[in-house]
Amino acid sequence: MKALSLILRIVAIVGAAAAAYFFFAVKGDLKKANDDLSAAKKAAIAQSTAAAAEKDQFQKQVETLQTEKSDLDVRLGDEKRRVTELNTTLVDSRNEIARSQQEIRAKQTEITGLEARISSMQADLTALQAQGSPEALQKRITELEGNIAALNSELAAAKQAAAVSSGAAPAGTAAAEKPLVIDGTYTVLYADRGDKLMTLSLGADNGLKEGMSLSIARNGEAYADVYVKSVRPNMSVVYLANKSLLKSGEFITIASAK
Numbered sequence: 001m002k003a004l005s006l007i008l009r010i011v012a013i014v015g016a017a018a019a020a021y022f023f024f025a026v027k028g029d030l031k032k033a034n035d036d037l038s039a040a041k042k043a044a045i046a047q048s049t050a051a052a053a054e055k056d057q058f059q060k061q062v063e064t065l066q067t068e069k070s071d072l073d074v075r076l077g078d079e080k081r082r083v084t085e086l087n088t089t090l091v092d093s094r095n096e097i098a099r100s101q102q103e104i105r106a107k108q109t110e111i112t113g114l115e116a117r118i119s120s121m122q123a124d125l126t127a128l129q130a131q132g133s134p135e136a137l138q139k140r141i142t143e144l145e146g147n148i149a150a151l152n153s154e155l156a157a158a159k160q161a162a163a164v165s166s167g168a169a170p171a172g173t174a175a176a177e178k179p180l181v182i183d184g185t186y187t188v189l190y191a192d193r194g195d196k197l198m199t200l201s202l203g204a205d206n207g208l209k210e211g212m213s214l215s216i217a218r219n220g221e222a223y224a225d226v227y228v229k230s231v232r233p234n235m236s237v238v239y240l241a242n243k244s245l246l247k248s249g250e251f252i253t254i255a256s257a258k
Contacts, residue, residue, distance in 0.1 A: 086187065086249050093189045093199050093235055114155040121148050180207035182214075182254035189235060191245040197229065198245055200252070203236040208257065214238065215255040218246065222255060 121144050182202065190199040202208060212228040223246075226238035246252065 083249070086189070089187075089201070090189050090248060096232065096235075097199070097237070111155060114151055118148055118151050118155065121151070178204065178207045180257055182206055182257055185251050185253055188246045188248055188250045188252065191248055193245055196240050196245065198226070198238050198240060200236050200238060201234065202254070203231045203234050205233045208236050212257055214257050216252045217255050218250065218252055220253075223252070 184202075187201040188198055189201055192198070208214075208228055208231050210228055210231060214226050214228065216223050216226055224240055224243040226240045229237045229239050231237075
């Protein structure tokens with residue numbers, strides 16, 4: 001019995017030792033697992049924080065790009081509207097030049113016809129005067145003189161209308177002198193490379209006159225001297241001799257005019 005009791009006690013001691021070993025072994029593994037879990041949590045939090053910061057930075061970049069895109073859209077819209085306005089002005093300029101040229105040709109034809117009629121009547125008058133001056137003849141002479149006077153009035157009116165159509169001051173009238181105003185930025189409305197002519201967006205309202213010489217600059221640098229061929233209230237046609245013509249839509253400034 002004593003031996004059995006001793007054996008049982010030994011078994012109990014060994015079991016307790018084994019249980020203690022197992023407990024401490026499991027406890028160590030559990031601590032290691034907890035440490036690993038804590039490290040994993042910290043790493044996950046760090047990654048999440050970095051990802052959130054990267055997301056915020058990316059969002060800010062997106063917002064910046066969207067703002068820039070909006071600004072570019074506004075500027076593009078402004079440029080498109082300006083191009084449309086310039087195209088409209090260009091068409092108006094071409095139409096105005098064509099209409100003026102047509103009016104001038106019509107007036108010149110009318111003047112030529114009137115001059116021919118006056119010459120014919122003057123010849124008739126000279127022939128009648130050479131035949132003497134009976135009462136009937138004198139009456140015809142008076143009639144021809146009245147017709148010539150009327151035709152001369154029509155001729156003067158036609159010449160005045162032609163002068164107005166060409167942009168010049170009518171004969172016998174003094175055009176009101178306008179002060180020279182050339183301190184703005186102006187646009188090349190049209191360029192005719194065949195005739196070396198350009199249409200500019202300033203004219204008689206700026207004090208320009210036919211025959212003037214303008215010193216023009218582009219991008220702040222002197223470019224060339226041009227000569228004013230004709231003027232309208234808000235545009236002028238100039239001749240450029242020794243330089244390449246500027247393009248339609250280019251901006252210029254006027255350094256001097258004389």
